[in-house]
Amino acid sequence: HSGDGRGRGRGRGPRHSGGRGRGRGRGREGRGREGRGRGRGRGFHSSNSVEISVQDDVVQVEEISAAGTDGSSAPSINIAVQGCSHGALDRIYETLALYQEKHGKKIELLLCCGDFQALRNTTDFDTISVPHKYRSMGSFYKYYAGIKTVPILTILIGGNHEASSYLQELYYGGWVAPNIYYLGAAGVVNYRGIRIAGVSGIYNNNDYRKGRYEFPPYDNSSLRSVYHVRNVEVARLKVLGKMHDLMRRQQEGIENKVPVDIMISHDWPRGIEQHGNTAGLIRKKKFFKQEIQDNNLGSPSNEELLLVLKPLFWFAAHLHVKFWASFHHKVAAQKPKVDKAAIVEEITEDTTFIALESSAEACTDQSNLTELMTQFLSLDKCLPKKFHLQVVNFPIHSKNDSDADNSSSSPSSHRLQYDLEWLAILQKTHHWTKTSSTRFPDPNINEIEITKGDIDAIRSKLAERCDQTDPTVIPNNFAMTLQPHGTIGSDQHVNQGAMVGNPQTDDLLNRLGMEHIITIPYIFNKPSSDAVAPPQSDENEIDLDDMEPSDDTTFGAKSIHQTEPSPPAAVHVVEEDENEIDLDSE
Numbered sequence: 001h002s003g004d005g006r007g008r009g010r011g012r013g014p015r016h017s018g019g020r021g022r023g024r025g026r027g028r029e030g031r032g033r034e035g036r037g038r039g040r041g042r043g044f045h046s047s048n049s050v051e052i053s054v055q056d057d058v059v060q061v062e063e064i065s066a067a068g069t070d071g072s073s074a075p076s077i078n079i080a081v082q083g084c085s086h087g088a089l090d091r092i093y094e095t096l097a098l099y100q101e102k103h104g105k106k107i108e109l110l111l112c113c114g115d116f117q118a119l120r121n122t123t124d125f126d127t128i129s130v131p132h133k134y135r136s137m138g139s140f141y142k143y144y145a146g147i148k149t150v151p152i153l154t155i156l157i158g159g160n161h162e163a164s165s166y167l168q169e170l171y172y173g174g175w176v177a178p179n180i181y182y183l184g185a186a187g188v189v190n191y192r193g194i195r196i197a198g199v200s201g202i203y204n205n206n207d208y209r210k211g212r213y214e215f216p217p218y219d220n221s222s223l224r225s226v227y228h229v230r231n232v233e234v235a236r237l238k239v240l241g242k243m244h245d246l247m248r249r250q251q252e253g254i255e256n257k258v259p260v261d262i263m264i265s266h267d268w269p270r271g272i273e274q275h276g277n278t279a280g281l282i283r284k285k286k287f288f289k290q291e292i293q294d295n296n297l298g299s300p301s302n303e304e305l306l307l308v309l310k311p312l313f314w315f316a317a318h319l320h321v322k323f324w325a326s327f328h329h330k331v332a333a334q335k336p337k338v339d340k341a342a343i344v345e346e347i348t349e350d351t352t353f354i355a356l357e358s359s360a361e362a363c364t365d366q367s368n369l370t371e372l373m374t375q376f377l378s379l380d381k382c383l384p385k386k387f388h389l390q391v392v393n394f395p396i397h398s399k400n401d402s403d404a405d406n407s408s409s410s411p412s413s414h415r416l417q418y419d420l421e422w423l424a425i426l427q428k429t430h431h432w433t434k435t436s437s438t439r440f441p442d443p444n445i446n447e448i449e450i451t452k453g454d455i456d457a458i459r460s461k462l463a464e465r466c467d468q469t470d471p472t473v474i475p476n477n478f479a480m481t482l483q484p485h486g487t488i489g490s491d492q493h494v495n496q497g498a499m500v501g502n503p504q505t506d507d508l509l510n511r512l513g514m515e516h517i518i519t520i521p522y523i524f525n526k527p528s529s530d531a532v533a534p535p536q537s538d539e540n541e542i543d544l545d546d547m548e549p550s551d552d553t554t555f556g557a558k559s560i561h562q563t564e565p566s567p568p569a570a571v572h573v574v575e576e577d578e579n580e581i582d583l584d585s586e
Contacts, residue, residue: 056384057095058102065393066312066375074395077192079109079262080152083317083379083388084159087117087138091382093151095389107391109191110152113317113379114159114200114266118166118176120144120482121490126497127165127216129224137485143177145484150179153191153416157183158200159266159318164226165216165499166481167200171519172426174504175478181416185212186233188240188260188422189474192414193397197237197309198264202318203299204228209441211434212518217497229267232432234301235443239425241308243450262394263311266318270298272306272376276325284321306374313392316378322387325376417472418462423512424454433517461511479503481522495523 065076080096096107117128118140125135142148156176158167166176173184183189183198190196207228214222244259273281273292282289291297306314310329380386428450432443462471481500483490494500501522509516 054091054094054098057091057382057386057389058098060385060387061095061099061389061391062387063103063391063393066395076393076395077108078105079111079392079394080107081264081315081377081379081390081392082110082112082382083322084115084320084381085112085117085156086115086161086382087119087136087140088382089143090139090148092389096152099389099391105391107152110154111196111262111264111315112154112156113264113315114157115161115317115381116140116156116158117161118144118156118163118180118182119485120163120166120480121485121487123482123491123493123497124163124166126493127218127223128161128163129227130161140177141485143180144480145486146178147484150177152179154180155183155189155196155198155264155416156180157198157264157266158185158227160202160227162227164214164218164223168214168216168226169481169499169502169519170505171212172505172508174502174508175476178476178478181474183264185230186237188237188419190417190419190472194261194394195259195419196262196264197240197260197311199229199233199237199302199305200266201227201229202267203301208301209439211436211438211440213435213437215518216499229299229301231301231440231442232429232434234305235432235445236425236429237305238308239429239445239448239450240422241305241310242445242448243421243425258310258312260309260311261313261397263305263309263314265299265302265314265316267302268298268316268319268378269302269306269314269376270300271295271303272314272325272327273297273323275327275376276323281321281323285319288319311374313394314374314376315390316376317381319378320381321378322380323376323378327374327376328372329374416474417470418474420455420458420472421450423458424450427458427512427514428454430514430517435518458512461513465507465511475507477504477507481524500524 063078082092085092092110096110099105100107117138119125119128119137120141122137128135139148143150158164167182170176170182171185173182173187173189176182181189183196183200185201186197186199188195188197204225207225207230209231210225212230214226218226241259273288278292282292288297306327307329377390379390380388382388425448428448429443434440459471466473466475479502481502482494499520501520503522505516505519506521509519
């Protein structure tokens with residue numbers, strides 16, 4: 001009864017093309033039956049593929065409201081949050097444009113939670129930790145070059161798959177493209193009275209206490225360590241929390257009851273999964289089970305920041321799954337009548353985990369609910385039918401604590417603004433910055449004191465070079481530092497692949513009276529900023545089912561020294577592959 005059978009197999013084609021695949025399969029011997037087979041096929045291209053895929057994305061975009069929890073009708077704005085971008089800016093902006101058209105709502109701000117991949121040209125491939133065969137230019141360079149206009153003010157932090165050299169030049173933050181702002185290795189800014197903080201990279205215990213010793217051109221080791229978060233950046237954010245607690249004790253009734261309104265990171269805070277549907281998370285990602293049981297899922301340093309900063313919202317990505325959690329902070333020191341949080345063991349058929357819950361009494365006062373709780377949300381990667389975007393309706397404050405003279409209704413507040421307390425912290429902790437691979441103890445945050453005089457001095461410094469009424473407004477001083485993809489000379493290494501510097505960093509350090517330590521002065525006096533004609537492109541996507549190989553790979557062409565960046569001129573045709581990197585673990 002045995003015989004060769006014909007097999008049927010599923011074919012696989014590019015998913016973004018909207019086509020189905022055909023395949024042939026080989027059948028295995030079976031007892032009187034046809035064998036089953038596996039097959040691969042070619043996808044059929046659809047001319048309206050982009051529209052179809054974006055519509056799929058819009059269906060997955062959900063909206064929540066953080067406004068009016070106290071029953072008031074305070075003004076609010078819509079903020080979009082993106083998980084892992086993987087360079088797919090075209091798709092993200094097109095999805096948000098369709099969402100706004102469909103729902104009749106304006107989105108003022110987009111927050112990107114890492115793996116942004118701000119690749120300017122092909123030489124940036126040497127600075128991103130991605131296997132050689134999965135390299136893709138993505139669509140960022142079009143916005144960098146001015147080929148396309150960024151439709152929504154965008155704020156990003158770095159992940160573990162970034163153009164690290166470019167982001168390292170903007171260690172303290174800056175514009176990576178017009179209307180796209182990078183918060184830096186750690187940073188704080190304000191928008192319409194909303195205080196937004198962020199930390200870039202992922203946690204690695206081996207590198208956490210080392211200095212920032214990595215400089216391009218990177219070797220296989222530094223290519224992967226450069227995006228690891230360091231204790232110095234975390235300590236600076238802790239100083240911010242300490243300052244706020246001090247202000248609250250000295251001044252009752254200040255507007256912001258928490259140090260930070262919104263926190264964005266790539267890594268999750270360790271243990272946050274135990275404050276949501278843990279069993280559901282394990283059903284989606286079974287390989288998380290052991291890490292959850294060992295309390296090793298997420299970043300210990302982010303866990304510390306969660307406890308110190310107590311943000312109203314914390315947005316993250318990295319693990320390629322949508323996950324909600326509500327973390328209730330212990331507030332016994334501020335509310336003596338509230339019982340301490342109780343540890344409750346909850347057992348499910350899937351796993352055993354510890355859940356931290358506030359007492360019922362702690363949650364009865366709805367007016368104080370946001371003070372007691374951080375809403376955590378992680379989002380997926382940018383792919384069709386994935387939950388990679390979320391819209392949050394967020395209240396705006398009448399005053400910004402770090403800048404009491406600035407009303408959120410003033411015209412300048414509709415632009416991104418420096419946080420004066422944060423700049424003062426950068427200035428006072430500049431000596432913490434190290435370039436050695438030696439391990440250093442965690443900085444002592446209690447040695448840092450920020451006075452009103454420090455903040456006033458920074459305001460005066462900013463006003464000296466400001467042509468606007470409000471000196472806290474971040475100037476639109478973006479400048480291209482490398483040739484954009486598709487222009488003559490864009491495939492040649494500048495400065496032999498070493499760091500080029502950035503005039504934005506020069507300007508900020510000059511204003512704050514700080515020296516370059518892990519950055520360098522911009523090596524050219526007049527960076528080019530001319531627009532470029534768009535190259536022809538063929539946008540293909542590669543579907544990756546397997547995890548990223550663990551071995552390191554160094555890519556890139558031979559370095560060619562170039563004494564001055566050539567102005568954008570003729571354009572050569574470049575074929576693109578928009579690769580989606582499926583990385584569920586480091």
